[in-house]
Amino acid sequence: xxxxxxxxxxxxxxxxxxxxxxxxxxxxxxxxxxxxxxxxxxxxxxxxxxxxxxxxxxxxxxxxxxxxxxxxxxxxxxxxxxxxxxxxxxxxxxxxxxxxxxxxxxxxxxxxxxxxxxxxxxxxxxxxxxx
Amino acid sequence: xxxxxxxxxxxxxxxxxxxxxxxxxxxxxxxxxxxxxxxxxxxxxxxxxxxxxxxxxxxxxxxxxxxxxxxxxxxxxxxxxxxxxxxxxxxxxxxxxxxxxxxxxxxxxxxxxxxxxxxxxxxxxxxxxxxxxxxxxxxxxxxxx
Amino acid sequence: xxxxxxxxxxxxxxxxxxxxxxxxxxxxxxxxxxxxxxxxxxxxxxxxxxxxxxxxxxxxxxxxxxxxxxxxxxxxxxxxxxxxxxxxxxxxxxxxxxxxxxxxxxxxxxxxxxxxxxxxxxxxxxxxxxxxxxxxxxxxxxxxxxxxxxxxxxxxxxxxxxxxxxxxxxxxxxxxxxxxxxxxxxxxxxxxxxxxxxxxxxxxxxxxxxxxxxxxxxxxxxxxxxxxx
Numbered sequence: 001x002x003x004x005x006x007x008x009x010x011x012x013x014x015x016x017x018x019x020x021x022x023x024x025x026x027x028x029x030x031x032x033x034x035x036x037x038x039x040x041x042x043x044x045x046x047x048x049x050x051x052x053x054x055x056x057x058x059x060x061x062x063x064x065x066x067x068x069x070x071x072x073x074x075x076x077x078x079x080x081x082x083x084x085x086x087x088x089x090x091x092x093x094x095x096x097x098x099x100x101x102x103x104x105x106x107x108x109x110x111x112x113x114x115x116x117x118x119x120x121x122x123x124x125x126x127x128x129x130x131x
Numbered sequence: 132x133x134x135x136x137x138x139x140x141x142x143x144x145x146x147x148x149x150x151x152x153x154x155x156x157x158x159x160x161x162x163x164x165x166x167x168x169x170x171x172x173x174x175x176x177x178x179x180x181x182x183x184x185x186x187x188x189x190x191x192x193x194x195x196x197x198x199x200x201x202x203x204x205x206x207x208x209x210x211x212x213x214x215x216x217x218x219x220x221x222x223x224x225x226x227x228x229x230x231x232x233x234x235x236x237x238x239x240x241x242x243x244x245x246x247x248x249x250x251x252x253x254x255x256x257x258x259x260x261x262x263x264x265x266x267x268x269x270x271x272x273x274x275x276x
Numbered sequence: 277x278x279x280x281x282x283x284x285x286x287x288x289x290x291x292x293x294x295x296x297x298x299x300x301x302x303x304x305x306x307x308x309x310x311x312x313x314x315x316x317x318x319x320x321x322x323x324x325x326x327x328x329x330x331x332x333x334x335x336x337x338x339x340x341x342x343x344x345x346x347x348x349x350x351x352x353x354x355x356x357x358x359x360x361x362x363x364x365x366x367x368x369x370x371x372x373x374x375x376x377x378x379x380x381x382x383x384x385x386x387x388x389x390x391x392x393x394x395x396x397x398x399x400x401x402x403x404x405x406x407x408x409x410x411x412x413x414x415x416x417x418x419x420x421x422x423x424x425x426x427x428x429x430x431x432x433x434x435x436x437x438x439x440x441x442x443x444x445x446x447x448x449x450x451x452x453x454x455x456x457x458x459x460x461x462x463x464x465x466x467x468x469x470x471x472x473x474x475x476x477x478x479x480x481x482x483x484x485x486x487x488x489x490x491x492x493x494x495x496x497x498x499x500x501x502x503x504x505x
Contacts, residue, residue: 028160029192060163060181062188063250086442090402091181093440094433099185099250100236102436109442110409117488178399 010035012042018119019043019081020112022054032068039072043081050119051076054112056087066101073106082107082122086115139259139271145208145217154200159191162203166218169205173216173276183216183274186251190220190270193247198224198267213275215256223267230262289317293324305332371397373404373413379488380481381410382474386419394430401434405443412484413438414477418449428463435468444469444484448477 010031013020019042027035039051053069055061061069073083084107088096096103109115148169151162166187170180187203194201201222208217227233236249248270252258255272262268292309299307308328311321371393373383383401405413415431417423423431435445448471450458458465471477 026160026164028156030156059167060184060188062185062192063247064188064192085440088440088442089181090399090406090437090441091178093402093437094178094398095181095185095254096440097433097436098182098253099189100253101250103440108440110406110411111442114409114411114442176399178395 009038012039014042014046014048017049017123018116019046019048019051020054021051022057024057026058026060027065029064032065036068036072036075040075040079043076043079048081049123050082050084052084052086052109052112052115052119054086055092056089056111058092059089061088061092061096063099063101066096066099066103070101070103070106082119084109084115084118086110086112139219139261139269140210140257140273142208142210145206148205148207150205151203152200153191153194153203156195158200159188159195162191163188166205170216170274173207173214175216175274175276179274182254183218183272186254186272187218187220189247189251190218190272193268194220194222194224198222201267210257210273210275215273215275217271217273219269219271221267221269226264226266226268227260227262228264230260234260286317289313289321293321296328297324300328300331305335371400373401375404375408375410376478377481377485379410379412379485380478381405381408381413382416383413384416384419388422389420389427389430391426391430394427394434398430398434398437402437402441405438405441411443412481413443413445414474414481415445415447416449416474416477417447417454418451418474420449420454423454423457425461425463428458428461428465432463432465432468446471446477446480448472448474 010021010023010025019039021035021039023035025031039053042048043051051072053072055069058065069083069085073085076083085103086109088108107118109118149165151158151165153159153162163184167180167184170183175183191203199222201220201224204219204221206217206219208215210217234248234252248260251270251272256275257273259271260268289311292311296307296309305328308325309321310325311318371383371385373381376382381401381404383397385397389397401413401415404410415434417431420427431447435447438445446469447465450470450472469480471480
């Protein structure tokens with residue numbers, strides 16, 4: 001009964017230069033680690049420039065998932081992809097801060113649209129640097 | 132200041148709401164959802180519900196990673212004149228050698244990031260811990276309504 | 277009348293007295309002896325009846341008083357509930373969050389900040405940010421007389437939580453006195469955008485808005501075909 005949960009994969013969608021991941025399930029630690037490597041592999045495969053991670057339905061982010069998310073942001077940036085965490089619930093944000101995880105260096109956006117704008121702006125800035 | 136409580140707060144008139152066994156990784160997810168359910172029934176606000184759920188998630192992780200599981204008891208009672216939700220996590224794992232160190236921010240024996248116990252403590256109204264090396268650990272958290 | 281007959285009658289009467297007393301003791305306050313014969317015993321019987329009467333009265337009075345006290349108690353409890361409710365309402369009322377411009381929210385904070393109030397204030401602000409989708413929130417503390425370590429920490433927590441949602445918080449209305457205390461207390465506000473007046477904060481917010489608008493315009497210019505569709 002437990003096995004099907006391990007096999008359940010969170011879908012990663014590619015749109016243009018970006019990857020979109022929507023976390024819809026309450027993750028246990030193994031699933032979180034699995035998701036992290038899955039996204040990084042996808043970045044490597046598609047050479048995506050940005051990743052949007054929608055966590056608007058997550059009712060809880062504890063220190064493990066928090067660390068997974070901020071770790072992934074750092075790892076992705078080494079692979080030249082920007083990560084934006086989208087749609088965190090107020091209660092989750094307050095709890096994370098009280099837990100001691102302020103997640104510095106992680107970009108956040110209120111919704112998908114704003115997250116997309118952020119990533120586009122970043123890619124544009126890089127392009128402008130070229131010319 | 133010593134963080135070691137010689138005796139955990141306990142009253143006979145606490146009402147037992149449930150007792151659960153944590154054994155598999157999936158139990159962590161199921162149990163924290165159970166706790167949220169109780170917190171909701173207890174008419175806690177959404178932020179307090181999230182605080183309790185997150186705190187127990189940290190405790191469950193410790194139980195699963197270090198002791199291979201354990202037992203979770205959920206109670207409600209009146210403490211210092213306030214209605215409280217009381218959650219007790221009992222394991223018979225290796226125990227914690229230096230409680231004061233384990234309760235300090237940023238300390239970790241490798242698997243976590245050191246926010247587990249001190250973080251959980253910050254999220255609840257009262258946090259009590261008792262541990263004996265090679266015997267086990269009991270953590271009791273309380274959250275007022 | 278024979279002596280034995282007399283004795284029997286007396287015994288019956290005494291039994292009756294005992295029965296009456298027993299039923300009174302059991303709670304039946306309507307039981308009386310009501311003897312119709314006039315002799316030495318009838319005086320005692322009458323006295324017992326009188327005593328029962330008195331007892332009944334007293335009991336009734338006590339019950340009435342108890343009821344009154346209980347009523348008063350429940351009334352007081354009710355009032356207390358109202359007071360708590362009103363306090364909560366007041367807490368919420370005292371931290372109104374309003375949208376003042378595209379993308380800009382303002383939360384004017386007036387009066388002393390304690391941790392319960394800051395908690396509610398913070399929750400309100402964060403919820404409003406999500407609800408309106410505004411990415412800039414100005415926390416104006418002009419009306420806050422003093423800032424101590426606890427209040428400063430609460431403000432910092434609010435700013436950090438808002439950042440996790442994807443919004444930027446600006447704290448405005450920092451008086452010279454508050455600036456002095458903050459530095460004296462060793463509180464690090466360097467990660468927070470601070471402005472001395474609400475006006476400055478508004479100007480800053482507008483500039484931020486224009487900056488993001490420019491990006492949108494730029495996008496349009498880059499893809500003119502997209503616009504024609």
